[in-house]
Amino acid sequence: MFYSDELVEEIRSKNDIVSVIGSYIRLQKKGSNHMGLCPFHNEKTPSFSVSPTKQMYHCFGCGVGGNVFTFIMEYENFTFVEALKFLAERAGVALPEREYSEEAKRQSDMRARLLEVNKQAAKYFYYQLISPRGQAAHDYLVQRGLTEETIKQFGLGYSNKYSDDLYKYLKGQGYEDEFLKTSGLVTIDERKGATDKFWNRVMFPIMDANHRVIGFGGRVMGDGMPKYVNSPETLIFDKSRNLYGLNFARASRKQYLLICEGYMDVIALHQAGFTNAVAALGTAFTIFHANLLKRYTNEVLLTFDSDSAGTQAALRAIPILKEAGLTVKVINMKPYKDPDEFIKALGAEEYAKRIAEARNSFFFExxxxxxxxxxxxxxxxxxxxxxxxxxxxxxxxxxxxxxxxxxxxxxxxxxxxxxxxxxxxxxxxxxxxxGEPREYHTDANRGKKTTEDGISKSQKLLLTWLIEDNTLFDKVAEIIGPEDFTEGIYHEVAVQVFDQYEKEKTVNPAKIINCFQSKEEQSEAAALFSAGIRGEMDDAGWQKALSDTIMRIKENSLDMKSQKAIEANDTELLMRIIAEKTQLKKHKFSFHN
Structure with a gap:
């Protein structure tokens, strides 16, 4: 669905960023900004700054930043459209109805019905567990060390010993046979009739990152086989793209996530205070799992079973996780098999020590x-x-x-x-x-980076100063333009800044951030508006700093143009650039108010 820029801007402007972020984390006013502990990385000293005037945030610790849309996308793991709808509802702004094709509408309706029937099934299983019918299953969970609070938090349940009980319940709710067959909750055979997928098992609802039930895992309470049964794949459930416990783990805001092998390990870890644990859903680790994890963290710790099968599973997972750009460590569970056994035997403090001692994945291999x-x-x-x-x-x-x-x-x-x-x-x-040379990266270009960083810093400073004091635009216009900002995204931001000032005679950083699609670009753009301002400099010092910055940016811009002119053998352009350089050296800057 396309939403106009005007509507997007209306929704953004009606959601004050301090109010929105303040509903998630504690903010304290410090000067013209508000400061708090960053929700995206662990820190003890606040480095997360929220600006009411710029309507943007920036963390000086981990570098994240953006406007109110970026924050909701990052914190809630929403897409832009989901964040837009969330903030529109918060501000009381009505969004136009989306027009679907017939097929898209059918798929959307089916997804909604599948989510609803799974929600109904989860409620049914939970009530079965707490009823007299579920006494044996409830006792089993308590014997495994789970508290009532944990059982309720994870929505654990029981599918009773009658093999068509859920089917009868859902039929009573108005669901037809063909749909129930599609849901994966019921098997329907012409001769045998309807049979529940799960019966006489402890039930584990599987939720997506937004707490919606998308499937189930069922475990026998004795030694029967198979030990676990999972929902078949449906329109809303794909084992290779979902992780058990992620709906809770993503909110832990830890710097790393723990990866287990099973449901009980995840639940045991969460109950012990390690709320950043997840597990694959009875399938081998995939690149989709790895990419999903990458959305929430840069580091994972494998806490697989310590037996041979667990070791081999870890060895298979490591290269997949590394390919996604994740740092990987391995926790030693010995002499115990898994986290559940370990914590029961030695407790949470000892497990925390094992986390601290986790082995670099290369050395584990x-x-x-x-x-x-x-x-x-x-x-x-x-x-x-x-x-x-x-x-x-x-x-x-x-x-x-x-x-x-x-x-x-x-x-x-x-x-x-x-x-x-x-x-x-x-x-x-x-x-x-x-048959060809292998490319190894050396440090030959190390000195080059320092110069680039110096130019980047100058361009970043000037962009910050321009939005802090819009009167500077008219004063620098005869010397500096957006074409003089040469460092990647700096140029794109500068074009937006100068264009917005020319049209509106003011600059709105939050509006400019919205021009960038990815959260990474939005964070990078936000950082360009957070380089610091005049500070404690006196007027003479301020003038010199500004003059030096402008001179550095312009000289770098002319140097780059000269190089291009030489490469193109454009003598006429080169002569004009040389003349401009000569004129620049004679220029006397004056920025008195």
Whole structure:
């Protein structure tokens, strides 16, 4: 659905950012801004700034920032349209009705009905659990160490021993056979009739990130097989794209997420205070799981079973998680099998210590690899280090590879230069096999970055100063324009800033942030308006700082234009640029009010 810029701006302007964010976190007025603890990373000293005048926020600790839409998208994990609808409702703004195609309307209606029937089933299972029929199931959960509060929080339930009880209940609610078959809750056979998918099992409702029931897992209470049964895939349930417990874990605001193997591990960890635990839904880890996790964190800790199957599951998950850009560590559960057993035996404090001692995933892989070789046998030991060298070649960035190489040599007592020779030799063989040179990143361009950072800082400062004091536009207009902002998104923001001032004679940062689609770009744009202002400088110091900044930006812009003119062999343009540089050096800046 397309919503006009005017409507989007109306909704944004009617949702004061201090009021909205203040409903989520505690804010305290500090000068012209409001400060609080950042909800997107752990901190003890407030670095999260909310500006009522700019209608934007920026965290000086982790760098996130944006306007009221960005905050709701980031905090609630909403899409832009979901955030828009949320804030429209909050402000009492009516949105135009969306026009669907027939097929889209049918799909939307089906999704809504599936969510509703799953909600009804979850209620049914819960009431079965707390009824006399569910006494055995309730006792089972209590014996597993769960409290009444935990049972209620996770909506645990019971599917009784009658194999068509849920079917009869849902039929009584008005659902037809064909739909119930589609829901995955009921199997309908022409000869056998209707049979519930789940019966005589403890039930675990599976919820999406927004607390909507999308499926179920059912566990036997004895030694029957299969131990767990999950809902089949439906229009709303895809095992490879959902994680159990994420609806609670995403709100924990921890710097990392714990990944378990089963429902009970997740629940046991949450009950023990580790509210950032999730689990896959009875399936191997996928890149979709990894990308879903990446939306909420940059680091995951694997707390899989400590047996052989758990180790192999961890080894399969590590490269998938790394591919998504996540830092991965592995928690040692030994001598216990899983987090549930560990916490029952040793308690939450000891588990917290194991988290602090979590093993870097690369060294975990090397430890597992070492267990496959007899290190007392020289031949076996040599093979181990050759396999380790192959793994080291996976680090294509030279500095990172060298750090790991040094650490491996130290941890496994091998001469670092000998190991380096093995790595280089294997690397050369790979190059020959590929028929092309392998690209390793070196530090040759390290000095270049410092200059770029200096120019970036100057451009960032000037953008902040321009929006803090709009009178500067007319004073700098004859020297600086948006074309002089050369650093990626800085140029795009500058175009918006100058254009908005020209049309409206004022600049609204929150409106400019809205021009960018992704949350990453919005955060980057917000940071450009948070570089700090004049501070305690006297008038003379302020003039010099502003003059120096403008001179630096303009000289860099002219240098870049000169380079392009040389490359294009455009002598006429080069002469004009040289003349402009000469004129710039003669220019006397004056910015008195």
């Amino acid at each position: 090397i430890d597992v690899l070492q267990s496959e070789y007899d290190m007392a046998d020289p031949e076996q030991k040599t093979k181990f280090f050759h396999e380790t060298a192959k793994k080291l070649l996976g680090f294509t960035e030279e500095l990172e590879r060298n750090f790991y190489l040094d650490a491996v040599a130290k941890n496994y007592q091998i001469d670092v230069e000998q190991l380096r020779k093995v790595v280089n030799k294997l690397g050369s063989q790979i190059v020959v096999g590929l």
